[in-house]
Amino acid sequence: MTTIIIAGGTGFLGQVLENYFSKEDYDIKILTRHPTKPNHIYWNAKDLDQWSKIIEDADALINLTGKSVDCRYTEANKKRIHDSRIDSTNLLGKAIQKSKSPPKVGLNMSTSTIYKDSYHKQMTEESGEIGNDFSMNIAKSWEAAFNTIQTPNTRKIILRTSIVLGKNGVALIPLKQLANLGLGGKQWHGKQKVSWIHETDFARAIHFLIEKKLKGVYNIVSPKPTTNVQLMATLRKALKVPFGIRQTKWLIKFGAKLIGKEPELVLKSRNVIPKKLTDYGFTYEHQTLKHAISNLV
Numbered sequence: 001m002t003t004i005i006i007a008g009g010t011g012f013l014g015q016v017l018e019n020y021f022s023k024e025d026y027d028i029k030i031l032t033r034h035p036t037k038p039n040h041i042y043w044n045a046k047d048l049d050q051w052s053k054i055i056e057d058a059d060a061l062i063n064l065t066g067k068s069v070d071c072r073y074t075e076a077n078k079k080r081i082h083d084s085r086i087d088s089t090n091l092l093g094k095a096i097q098k099s100k101s102p103p104k105v106g107l108n109m110s111t112s113t114i115y116k117d118s119y120h121k122q123m124t125e126e127s128g129e130i131g132n133d134f135s136m137n138i139a140k141s142w143e144a145a146f147n148t149i150q151t152p153n154t155r156k157i158i159l160r161t162s163i164v165l166g167k168n169g170v171a172l173i174p175l176k177q178l179a180n181l182g183l184g185g186k187q188w189h190g191k192q193k194v195s196w197i198h199e200t201d202f203a204r205a206i207h208f209l210i211e212k213k214l215k216g217v218y219n220i221v222s223p224k225p226t227t228n229v230q231l232m233a234t235l236r237k238a239l240k241v242p243f244g245i246r247q248t249k250w251l252i253k254f255g256a257k258l259i260g261k262e263p264e265l266v267l268k269s270r271n272v273i274p275k276k277l278t279d280y281g282f283t284y285e286h287q288t289l290k291h292a293i294s295n296l297v
Helices: 012-023 050-055 075-098 134-148 172-180 199-211 228-239 249-259 275-279 289-296
Strands: 003-007 027-032 040-042 060-063 105-111 155-161 163-165 196-198 216-220
Touching: 003 012, 012 027, 012 163, 012 199, 027 050, 040 050, 050 075, 060 075, 075 105, 075 134, 105 134, 105 199, 134 155, 155 199, 163 199, 163 289, 172 228, 196 199, 196 289, 199 216, 216 275, 228 289
Parallel strands: 003 027, 003 060, 027 040, 060 105, 105 155, 155 216, 163 196
Antiparallel strands: none
16 A cells, blocks of 8 residues: 655644545555544654654655744744744655655645745746745745755655645635625735635645656646635635625734734735646646635635
């Protein structure tokens, strides 16, 4: 049976992958600080230990480990966001290097936020413009750590992932709450681009990369970015909410501070497309936002 190891696999994305690959008859092992199931293996994401034996002969090792960016960027949180990503990536690299029969492929999370704010230029893997701020620099450091590790017998894939829309996702749930409260109007001017992907296509894309024996950097996004105003309108329609009050920029910043989040999550324009995935022939089950939202609410 094909074995996939998921580091940091108890969160939303890890559960999406576990559910998907289990149905495809894969053997899934989860590396976690808090084991609660038979397929959970303890690790602290800092030290080589008994868990490292689990990766022997694995077909794929997927690293999702990292503190959520869904928080205020205090100095303490910035350090935790950085260290949780870099430390786990380096640790898994050491485990691969020490393995007598290392995983065939290692996939490391990154983010489509690595690209600059863009309204018009579509950011591809080859021509996308990478910027310079906290979020983008975290992504650059994360990818650099992964690329620096020499693993000649394990091919590498970087997953520049956008907002993943899922029934239990950290993006869709609060947006639904806002819409149901009548606060689901456009946020700011609403023109900012939103790159997204349905949870099923997120899992299918990773499956595709593994099965096709590909390597390198991939934008894990849908082929059709939307806008904030279209996102909110589509959500309201699916929820049968007749109106949504617009949220101004100052209100977004004030509200974000109150609930301990960063306004960047709403205000940045992410205009990213999956050129390499589509060039290799990957097809999407949920190409349009309307189709994706109607499937999830």
